[in-house]
Amino acid sequence: MNAERLNQHLRRTLPHGRVALTHPAGCPELGLYLFDPDVLEGPLTHEQAQAVVAEPAYWSFCWASGQVLAHYILTHPEVVAGRRVIDFGSGSGIVAVAAAKAGAAEVVACDLDAQALDAASANAAANGVSVNLCSDWFQRPGEFDLVTAADVLYDPENRVFLEAFCQVAPQVLLADSRVKDLGDARYRRLGVRSCSTWPDLNEFEEFNQVRLYAVGEGFPAV
Numbered sequence: 001m002n003a004e005r006l007n008q009h010l011r012r013t014l015p016h017g018r019v020a021l022t023h024p025a026g027c028p029e030l031g032l033y034l035f036d037p038d039v040l041e042g043p044l045t046h047e048q049a050q051a052v053v054a055e056p057a058y059w060s061f062c063w064a065s066g067q068v069l070a071h072y073i074l075t076h077p078e079v080v081a082g083r084r085v086i087d088f089g090s091g092s093g094i095v096a097v098a099a100a101k102a103g104a105a106e107v108v109a110c111d112l113d114a115q116a117l118d119a120a121s122a123n124a125a126a127n128g129v130s131v132n133l134c135s136d137w138f139q140r141p142g143e144f145d146l147v148t149a150a151d152v153l154y155d156p157e158n159r160v161f162l163e164a165f166c167q168v169a170p171q172v173l174l175a176d177s178r179v180k181d182l183g184d185a186r187y188r189r190l191g192v193r194s195c196s197t198w199p200d201l202n203e204f205e206e207f208n209q210v211r212l213y214a215v216g217e218g219f220p221a222v
């Protein structure tokens with residue numbers, strides 16, 4: 001998997017779309033192929049804007065929650081070292097790549113968007129690690145010690161996965177800036193970090209306050 005394949009994906013909706021290797025401000029330890037904002041020389045046409053909204057390339061951005069969780073994992077590699085990790089809603093792969101770099105025994109990037117899995121593969125290679133890919137949470141390969149998930153609760157239908165994560169692994173690490181009350185006492189808040197989507201989408205300030213949660217023991221506070 002390489003950057004040109006990711007460019008082709010972007011060009012399905014934006015004729016001049018391309019990725020660039022960049023270091024997200026919230027997790028500068030990683031270099032990732034993400035949307036290159038330099039190609040936007042003016043406002044999008046109505047058709048382009050509609051195409052982008054209809055098929056958003058979530059994988060071409062690092063969301064604030066993903067950066068915070070990836071940076072947490074790289075700062076505390078012991079939380080993943082030697083463990084089998086599955087990252088739900090992996091997008092660019094930032095969290096999966098961080099887990100692999102931090103010494104996880106096995107990492108699976110799970111995303112229902114096939115383009116996102118290409119991005120996770122390319123971004124793993126860009127960081128000298130490899131991750132396994134899974135397009136369907138319900139067909140995940142094997143057993144896991146830890147589930148990670150960042151910025152996946154924007155879709156209310158995904159709230160059910162809070163329960164599902166706990167059934168799949170004894171430990172869960174979740175980062176989210178959209179839902180203020182998870183309504184599940186098993187998720188213990190480790191702290192709050194301020195971060196912006198990269199490249200910056202100028203989201204509302206409230207979405208830049210990322211809450212980090214853990215299920216299970218042994219996770220340092222932030």
Ligand SMILES: C[S@@+](CC[C@H](N)C(=O)[O-])C[C@H]1O[C@@H](n2cnc3c(N)ncnc32)[C@H](O)[C@@H]1O
Nearest residue numbers: 058062063065066089090091111112113150151
């Ligand atoms: C906002 S992006 C976050 C990406 C990455 N975790 C980050 O923080 O940068 C959400 C991702 O979750 C994926 N996703 C949403 N619902 C999903 C589901 N039910 N199963 C697998 N992936 C899902 C989307 O395709 C998208 O790539």
